[in-house]
Amino acid sequence: MYIDDAGLVSIDDAVFDRSGAPVMRNGVQLTRAWAHFEILKASLAEMGLETTKEQPPSSVLTLLGVEINLDTRRMRVSDDKRVKYAERASTVAALTVVGRDEFLGLLGRLNFAATFYPRGRQWLHAPWRAVRAQYRTAADQVVISKAVREQLRLWVAELGKPDHEGVPIGAAEAFPAAASPEVSAVYADAALECAGAGFCAWTVDGDELLYVQGEWSSSERERYLICDLELAASTFGLVALASETRRSFVYSFTDNVVAMAAMRKAAPRTETMQALCGARTAWLLHHGVAEAVERITSKANLWADLGSRGRLASMLEQARGLGLRPRRVEVPAEWRNMLAP
Known part of the structure; x- marks a missing residue:
């Protein structure tokens, strides 16, 4: 059995024994999140699974290329993915033609990134038109037109910003009613x-x-x-x-x-x-x-x-x-x- 990525949510409250005394670990009171973490690792060990990339309980979790931050209540593309996507987009933008499969691989990644860069959806129109175009080279390559290059470079510039804002985690402030003065x-x-x-x-x-x-x-x-x-x-x-x-x-x-x-x-x-x-x-x-x-x-x-x-x-x-x-x-x-x- 192989588990690629999985994440769990636990309430980080303090743990007490039946007598009401705090449960301690190395001089620090155990929390429920840490107890769940220890139980999970022990359960995986019993099944013969080795944990090599586990992340201990934290308010910030990186999972499947996404940084989930409970403190800021936002999600963003992880820094390593952000840099890799920018490098890949920059490489393709410098070409005149690119293999269709390679181009589709890039667009798949940018489609994923657009979840966290909502304005980036507007920078995928020309690339997708190029994929759908009938005018391809004999080697099944996609022509990198001026419009495609410009939109890829917009992605490169945005992905290159380390202060990437991201998007809210699953909740948004209610939109005011139509009668509101705002x-x-x-x-x-x-x-x-x-x-x-x-x-x-x-x-x-x-x-x-x-x-x-x-x-x-x-x-x-x-x-x-x-x-x-x-x-x-x-x-x-x-x-x-x-x-x-x-x-x-x-x-x-x-x-x-x-x-x-x-x-x-x-x-x-x-x-x-x-x-x-x-x-x-x-x-x-x-x-x-x-x-x-x-x-x-x-x-x-x-x-x-x-x-x-x-x-x-x-x-x-x-x-x-x-x-x-x-x-x-x-x-x-x-x-x-x-x-x-």
Whole structure:
């Protein structure tokens, strides 16, 4: 029998005997965690298994290439794995072509690392496209394009940082309710096959209705899928409206399940959605904004639907009827131009 890696959790409270006296080991009171550790080692020895890499009870455990730290309540890639992954990515980034199996081995490791570097998911799109591309060399090699090289180098730079932050251990602080003063709720929609088809997103700030709205060009209608445009509408609303409200938390509501999945997992399949997800992820991190993405039915998403179908006047009339003061916000040009051919 061979046991590769295993970890156990034990409560580190003090051990007493039946009389209530403390149980001592070398002048130090035994804890339950140490007792479990001793029992485990003895049990393995009885089965003829040698323990060579055991780690005694500690608040920090390295297991399967992951450092689990109970003091900071975070998980991160272990230092040795981090350095090895960086070296491997750097080696491949310096090549013009690489064997497909070797490349897949690297991507498997970076996929694992992305669990602890969430923004790193955006740096795997070009490499995976290269793997799926039909244009391979006769020797079944993958071409390292400029885009692949740039994203691998982003990984090298991030993995090279010894102060790697990691991610929380299995728990997160509750996201504030939508009515909280820290929160903005952005509703977005996009239309494609109708007169005046375009995008619209809105939020309420005090007594103001803030909104972005526009029409798709003929080339955008022909070139993009509706899921691309739905993600673009939500992204336009996020960057334009959250910049106005300056809230730390944003609920983004969309009635498109593909766009919702792209925003939640940050791992879409189309190249357009990959570019949008990469840009919006960087924006969220840079501005210190946390986003929760929620599904809304098309029927309930009425105002964004009206605005995206060229019926902005009807949307604004309803808002004024509720005592809101509409104010148009422009989508920053660099974001609106992301859909340019």
